[in-house]
Amino acid sequence: MERWGRTTPIAQRRPRGAALLRDAQGRKQCSVCLTWQELGAYAASPVQADGLQPRCKGCVRFATYHVTPERYAALVEAQGGVCGLCGQRDSSGRDLTVDHDHRCCPVPRSCGRCVRGLLCNRCNVGLGRFQDSPEMLRAAAAYLTFWSAQPPRRVPAEPPKPRGRRWPKFRLTDEEYARTVAAQGGSCAVCRREPGRRSLSVDHDHRCCATTPACGTCVRGLLCTSCNTGLSHFNEDAELIIRTAEYVEAHMIVCT
Structure with missing residues (x-):
């Protein structure tokens, strides 16, 4: 399967309880790209057995914004690791959120071409409250x-x-x-x-x-x-x- 510009394995049906499996280094396997990654690479999810999303953050960003891990890292580096508006790191400890132009893609998913930058959660939600106006x-x-x-x-x-x-x-x-x-x-x-x-x-x-x-x-x-x-x-x-x-x-x- 072609993903992020390179070939990755086709996601297979994993056995029951796979979310709780860890390798020798304590890492978890992503349900999409099937790579073993540190637990910090997964967002929290209270409905999952292990409290973590089955997909890694890279796969989630690509599915939602068409932003590859390489592009996300480049955006973080270009912004100095801080929000593109307030110039601060996210006070909640979250990763910076991908911001896109909702006039282009009004739904949560983006085509990737209208990505504008990375924002902290407060600025991203505040911008949405004012409807990008x-x-x-x-x-x-x-x-x-x-x-x-x-x-x-x-x-x-x-x-x-x-x-x-x-x-x-x-x-x-x-x-x-x-x-x-x-x-x-x-x-x-x-x-x-x-x-x-x-x-x-x-x-x-x-x-x-x-x-x-x-x-x-x-x-x-x-x-x-x-x-x-x-x-x-x-x-x-x-x-x-x-x-x-x-x-x-x-x-x-x-x-x-």
Whole structure:
């Protein structure tokens, strides 16, 4: 079988319990390329008997992105082993994730020609939350920049009852929430889209209150779920989000 530009054995049906087999060096055999590799070459999988994927990471990347182990290693080396956006190693210890242009291949699988680079998990998920859109990314950066320049707002010490379900986490009454929704035209403050069935999420400045409950003075606005989680994946860093928009624009690849 031709694979990764060279001939590899055709995967055969392996005996029951093959996932638990190890050679003399403690290595596991990949179910596709049939090579024996160190356990670190396999991603975790809680549903497998040994807690590891049956396919090695190289086979998974080739099947998903048409990226050979040699090409992946070259990308890692070219980026200095760090994320192509934030310049950091993945804090979870994971390998860098292959990023591709979803305008070319909107499904998880890529043709290989639209691969743009390698990203850490946080930046990759954050980019996906903003739908690979430079316009949405710049809107998110502008939103953060605006609120970073605003003085903290004061909230009444004892608001009228009933306070509502958002009061315990954000010190925001139902009336204040409704007024903010109306002021934003019922849409997200970043992407300007209506949230659909889900209500808009309350966004606050995590530099003031790193966790909830928030004090209430650092509430900035209401966002849809995608924009709210996207900001958190970029650590609310406006400069990083701008670099992400420039990254997307610099790698606009359309398959022909």
